[in-house]
Amino acid sequence: xxxxxxxxxxxxxxxxxILLSLDLLPAPLLLLVVLLKVLxxxxxxxxxxxxxxxxxxxxxxxxxxxxxxxxxxxxxxISLVGVGVLGxxxxxxxxxxxxxxLIFGEGAWLIAPPFLALGTVTAALLGAFADRFAARSxxxxxxxxxx
Amino acid sequence: MKLRLFDYLAIAVSLxxxxxxxxxxxAGRNKSGDVVIEASGAQWIYPLNVDRTEAVKGPMGDTIxxxxxxxxxxxxxxxxxxxxxxMPAISQAGQWIACLPNRVFVRVKxxxxxxxxxxxx
Numbered sequence: 001x002x003x004x005x006x007x008x009x010x011x012x013x014x015x016x017x018i019l020l021s022l023d024l025l026p027a028p029l030l031l032l033v034v035l036l037k038v039l040x041x042x043x044x045x046x047x048x049x050x051x052x053x054x055x056x057x058x059x060x061x062x063x064x065x066x067x068x069x070x071x072x073x074x075x076x077x078i079s080l081v082g083v084g085v086l087g088x089x090x091x092x093x094x095x096x097x098x099x100x101x102l103i104f105g106e107g108a109w110l111i112a113p114p115f116l117a118l119g120t121v122t123a124a125l126l127g128a129f130a131d132r133f134a135a136r137s138x139x140x141x142x143x144x145x146x147x
Numbered sequence: 148m149k150l151r152l153f154d155y156l157a158i159a160v161s162l163x164x165x166x167x168x169x170x171x172x173x174a175g176r177n178k179s180g181d182v183v184i185e186a187s188g189a190q191w192i193y194p195l196n197v198d199r200t201e202a203v204k205g206p207m208g209d210t211i212x213x214x215x216x217x218x219x220x221x222x223x224x225x226x227x228x229x230x231x232x233x234m235p236a237i238s239q240a241g242q243w244i245a246c247l248p249n250r251v252f253v254r255v256k257x258x259x260x261x262x263x264x265x266x267x268x
Contacts, residue, residue, distance in 0.1 A: 074153045082154035089161050096168075109172035113165050120161045 011056075012122045014041060015087065018064055019080050019130040022071045024143060034064035051102065055095050063091035080134070084127030088119040180240050182219045184212055185252040195219065195238065195255070205249030212253055224249055 014037055021030055038060045042048040047056070067087035070078060092115055100108035134140055184191045186203045193199060195217050202209040208225030218236035223229075224246045231246035243254035 070153075070157075077151055078153035078157065079149075079151050081150060082157035085154070085157045085161050089157075089164060093164070109168060112168040112172060116161070116165045116168060120158070120165070124158065 011041075012088075012119075012126055015063065015084070015123075015126060016130060018067065018087075019084055019127060020134060020140065022067060022080070022083065023134075027068055030068060031061070031064060034060050054102075055098055058098055059091040059095045062094040063087035066090035079127065080130040081124050081127035084123040084130065085120055088123030089116065092116050092119040180238070180255045182212075182214060182237075183254050183256050185254075186210070186250055192256070203251050205246070205251050207249045210246050210249050210251040212251075219253060219255065220244065221246065221251075221253065224251070 017033060018030070018037065021033055025033065038053070038057045039048075041056055042053045045052070047053050064087070066089075067083050070086050071083050074082075096108055096112050096115065099111075100106070104111075180195050182193045182195055184193070184201065184203055186205050191201070191203075193201070193214060195214060198215050200214075200222070201212045203212055205225075210224040210231065211222040213220055213222045218238040220236035221231040221234065221244055224231050226246050226248035228248075231244050231251070234244045237244055237253070237255050240255050243252065245252045
């Protein structure tokens with residue numbers, strides 16, 4: 001729904017529910033959310049049976065799993081900013097490797113630095129937003145009580 | 148917005164990874180390549196950083212290949228159209244000049260990494 005010219009931004013925002021659910025949901029349910037995100041984006045974008053879907057799935061699961069891991073591992077010593085940054089790092093690196101293997105060959109490394117840099121910045125911003133939202137949201141408090 | 152210890156560590160690791168990729172992808176592109184000249188079933192390889200002039204024998208005569216200032220070009224050739232002479236000097240991996248009538252093929256062999264003509268994001 002957000003205009004296509006900024007496709008990466010759209011993908012970034014889709015990680016918001018994942019970030020917010022990190023503390024709310026048990027691991028299997030969180031991964032289910034990741035799966036729903038991947039399927040949902042594939043269905044709406046019409047990319048369900050394409051290479052894009054593969055990249056989306058690999059990236060989302062790489063970030064979902066790594067964010068779960070780091071949140072559980074570091075607890076209160078890391079905020080959603082750090083978690084988001086690491087999640088983006090894992091997701092984007094996995095996608096670069098996939099691009100190297102499947103599509104671009106050695107040329108894939110050329111786009112890696114700007115891609116990773118952009119991902120780090122947007123992940124940090126998203127993580128900061130998620131942190132503030134989690135701290136202030138009454139909706140989230142009621143969501144916690146349900147779980 | 149208070150950033151905690153591991154947030155800084157996460158950002159530091161990210162920056163490290165980005166720098167690593169940058170070095171790997173963008174450095175080492177200025178190494179001098181080699182010119183490969185193929186004619187009459189034989190192959191000669193010369194470095195681009197040494198100036199020289201070679202007379203390459205073909206069925207019609209000698210094609211003169213000159214390497215100067217890191218580039219290679221065809222100075223003269225016995226073919227009727229002299230297309231090879233008009234082609235611009237080559238210096239990047241993958242570029243080539245050919246004289247088809249005289250069966251001479253000149254190309255630059257470079258690093259293993261793919262060179263690209265243009266990058267757009």
